[in-house]
Amino acid sequence: MLLLTRLVGHTVCGPDGRAVGLVADLTVSLGEHSGRTVVDRLLVRRRGAPDLLVPWSAVGSFARDVFRLSADPAGFAIASLTGALDRDELLLKRDVLDTQIVDIRDQRLARVADVVLARTPDGHLQLVGVEVGFGAVLRRLGLTRWAMRGRDDAVAWSDLHLTSERGHSVQLETPRSAVHLLDARALAVLVSRLDTESATELLTARGPAMAADIVRVSHPVVGERVLRALPDATAAQIVAAMPAEHARHWRRRLSSAPAWRGRRFLRSRVWPRRRHRPRTEAGA
Template sequence: MLLLSRITGQDVRAAGDRVIGRLADLTVLLSQPSGRLLVERLLITRRQAPPLLVPWGQVIGFERDRLTIAEDVEGGDFELREHEIRLVRDVLDTQVVDVVGQRLARVADVVLTRTDAHRLELVGVEVGFGAVLRRLQLEPLGVRVGRDVVDWADIHLTSERGHAAQLACPRSAVHHLDPRGLAALVSRVDTESATEILAVRGPRLAADVVRAAHPSVAERVLRAMPSAHAAQIVAAMSDEHAGRWRERLRRAPGRHFLRSRVWPRRRHVGDVTS
């Protein structure tokens, strides 16, 4: 098992042992045909030159504290592909939803493993206070703190890029949850993300999610949606439930609704280097 926090930050060398920069991030394409989440590219920062976004195929040697790439490496395109995310920016230290354990947790580290083909594969995230202590090298001497690793297939990202990439990728957990699972998910993400989740799953399933969710959560999400989309969801309900929701949405929201807050998602701007 390899931890992202122990891989990034190290020097990147070219053939001949010349240091060309530092490893700042790794990218993963969520829609790889094989279904395996292999590291695609490396983001390398340099002191007096633009950063490099290097394909993994340019790596000629990788150890825990030594990373070597080809001498004639090119920086490549700085635009991320449709389903591509950065592990440091979009996952590490962000909030994620464990859709199996139905909990919101902060990512203390990202877990990778080596493949037989000398690639790195993303397998999950580590959460919990023990992981924080290990990362900060503050684990008490002689005390073994258990690991809490959540499989990648069981998480939904709350960062802006991560959330969008998972919504666009049919393999992601959000596309395989039943109404109760989706209701638990939308109750743990910010309102904007919740509306996007319901929109991508369609009105009929969204209607079942509204019925399964706590009424205050369902109301918050429906009120935040464009009125036409909310009307489609209500129209997909049974006549009895549709009538109740139309009446509820016609009323002004109460004070409790106006005071409700959820964890905001991490946003970023610009290109891959931001």
């Protein structure tokens, strides 16, 4: 097994063996239809020169902490990372590492301490899952002896939902993602763990019929919170998709003042989702 935190920072060399830059991140494409999620490209950071976004097919070898390219790196220079990424492409360090996830199988919130990958027989790096245990945090801090005492805790990639801004939106748009394979009750649990903005996006993405089922089986407070956060027309479509008795109940409830009016509504088990800015704006 390989860990993302141990790959980031490795040297990248050109075909002539001279150093080109350092690995800043790895990308994966969630729309891949091969049945597995593999590293698609390397983000290489260079001093005083544009970044490179190198396809894995141009990586000739990877050994002893060095990625050696098989093609001229100049052809992979990018002017803007945002513009260079595909619609279904994620950066593992930026969009996954140290972010909050929802473990769908165990119905819990967790924070990603590391990303686990594995070599495949055909020379790719496959995304396996994420480590969420405190032992992984201790290992990253160099406290190896203490880390060995901790319990290993990992979540398979197929069993998680990302809550970072891009991770969440890409998973909603990708039919292969777990969020599109869950029934209403499982989605209700997920909605209860997400921040309000992400929860409304999930309901909108699944359509009025499924959204109506999700609200019906959710805790009433959660259902009301999400419905009130939606545009009136969207909320009305969801309510209209419910059985008549439930629809009448929700129309009455939404027509009255919310129970928490005048009070700050906090949800202690939800962390704000990570947002990112283009590198030029962030001043990195």
